[in-house]
Amino acid sequence: MTTVNRIGIFGTSGMAREAGDIAWALGFEPFYVARDQAEVHAWCFPAPVILEQDVRHYTDMPYVIGIGEGGIRKAVAERFKYQLRFTNLIHPSATFGLAQREVIESCTGTIIAAGARLTSGISVGDFCIFNQNVTVAHDCIVGNYVHVAPGANVSGNVHLQDSCWVGAGAVINQGNLTKKLVVGSNTVVGSGAVVIDDCDPNAVYVGVPAKRIK
Ligand SMILES: CC(C)(COP(=O)(O)OP(=O)(O)OC[C@H]1O[C@@H](n2cnc3c(N)ncnc32)[C@H](O)[C@@H]1OP(=O)(O)O)[C@@H](O)C(=O)NCCC(=O)NCCS
Numbered sequence: 001m002t003t004v005n006r007i008g009i010f011g012t013s014g015m016a017r018e019a020g021d022i023a024w025a026l027g028f029e030p031f032y033v034a035r036d037q038a039e040v041h042a043w044c045f046p047a048p049v050i051l052e053q054d055v056r057h058y059t060d061m062p063y064v065i066g067i068g069e070g071g072i073r074k075a076v077a078e079r080f081k082y083q084l085r086f087t088n089l090i091h092p093s094a095t096f097g098l099a100q101r102e103v104i105e106s107c108t109g110t111i112i113a114a115g116a117r118l119t120s121g122i123s124v125g126d127f128c129i130f131n132q133n134v135t136v137a138h139d140c141i142v143g144n145y146v147h148v149a150p151g152a153n154v155s156g157n158v159h160l161q162d163s164c165w166v167g168a169g170a171v172i173n174q175g176n177l178t179k180k181l182v183v184g185s186n187t188v189v190g191s192g193a194v195v196i197d198d199c200d201p202n203a204v205y206v207g208v209p210a211k212r213i214k
Helices: 014-025 037-042 052-057 072-079 099-107
Strands: 006-010 029-033 049-051 062-065 158-160 182-184 203-206
Touching: 006 014, 014 029, 014 158, 029 052, 037 049, 049 052, 062 072
Parallel strands: 006 029, 006 062, 029 049, 158 182
Antiparallel strands: none
């Protein structure tokens, strides 16, 4: 495999292939990194795939982690942080408010998919995924390993703590300048939920208005 203009994408699932789509849109030729031989054998996509144990032969190119689940993304990032250079992947159709793009570019390993819109005053951690057509409004704080799934809308003054997952089409209502609305670390907000108040960490919330079910 030639290494010119390549980018390595950890994962072989749909999320990884969608990260690959962003890479193609940016002019990269993605290759994929499978966890094991079973994933390699199951691979039927017209792009190269290598085993995780072989990335040590390909250290002169950037990588992203195309794995939706924050805990797994974190484990991969921890395993390879001293060996590989992780980059951000920002689809050309993503849009940003004043000075917000610079904030994203100072992150490591954050993926912004097509049609995402982040306005301004938003702090963003590393290895986050802002999926297709999400919106994140002013003055939010987004921790590390957060995933905002397709079509979710995060209002202003919200704090998404580390490794939380906002499901597809969910809405997070706004906090305010003195008290942000907090979605706790590792919490999952179900698809289509409307969150109107703080969510505990390590929990699952669903429905309108969102209630804790786990
Ligand atoms: C919320 C979620 C994590 C729950 O998954 P789970 O822990 O496996 O829970 P279950 O499927 O066992 O469902 C538990 C209960 O919640 C209900 N429920 C599950 N998801 C729900 C949702 N999004 N909205 C409303 N109710 C929901 C189920 O009907 C079930 O109710 P019951 O106990 O009365 O039968 C999951 O359904 C979900 O919404 N995931 C996000 C999907 C998504 O956004 N994908 C995007 C990929 S990028």
